[in-house]
Amino acid sequence: QVQLAESGGGVVxxxxxxxxxxxxxxxxxxxxxxxxxxxxxxxxxxxxxxxHRSGETTYADSVKGRFTTSRDNAKxxxxxxxNSLKPEDTAVYYCxxxxxxxxxxxxxxxxxxxxTQVTVSS
Numbered sequence: 386q387v388q389l390a391e392s393g394g395g396v397v398x399x400x401x402x403x404x405x406x407x408x409x410x411x412x413x414x415x416x417x418x419x420x421x422x423x424x425x426x427x428x429x430x431x432x433x434x435x436x437h438r439s440g441e442t443t444y445a446d447s448v449k450g451r452f453t454t455s456r457d458n459a460k461x462x463x464x465x466x467x468n469s470l471k472p473e474d475t476a477v478y479y480c481x482x483x484x485x486x487x488x489x490x491x492x493x494x495x496x497x498x499x500x501t502q503v504t505v506s507s
Contacts, residue, residue, distance in 0.1 A: 387411040387496040389480050394501030397470055401505070405465040407480030407498055415458040418483035420494055421465045423476035423503075432489040433478070436463060443488060448474075470505045477502050 393405040407419070421433040434454040435443045442454050453466040463480060478501050481494035 387482060389482065389496055389498035391478065391480050391498040391501040394478060394503045396504045396506065399470060399472055399505055399507050401470050402466070402468045403470065403503060405467070405478055405480075405501060405503075407463045407465075409461045409463070409482070412482065412496075414461040418488075419456065419463040420481045420483055420488065421454060421463075421478060422481060422491060422494075423474075423478045424500075425476040428476075430479070430491050432491075434465065435483065435488045445489070467503070470503075472505045472507045475503060475505050 388410045389407055391405060391407045393403060395403060397403055416438055418435060418437045420435040422430050423433050424430040432445050433448055434452060436454045436456050451469045456463045480498045482496040483493055484495040487493035
């Protein structure tokens with residue numbers, strides 16, 4: 386059974402940084418592409434980033450240049466380094482396993498973590 390567990394969320398002032406982690410189990414991690422999404426209150430879940438099994442990364446325009454996704458296959462972990470945080474980055478952040486196809490829509494992912502809250506104060 387595939388399980389994903391995020392951690393690292395918290396409260397930070399605007400301009401600050403956080404690093405989120407997502408530990409995976411129940412899958413051959415190095416063969417899977419992984420994504421990060423976020424959902425703010427009253428809004429739809431939106432794509433943040435994706436890291437292909439090759440290590441190639443893709444980012445939403447809203448986070449490009451500020452966020453970095455990486456992976457450590459030996460630790461079955463994917464990371465999201467978030468710098469220069471803004472109040473509009475406030476959301477619950479989720480990691481997910483890609484099942485192929487679209488990489489920016491939640492329908493392209495089949496397993497999700499429980500999420501971790503990120504709050505950026507102004």
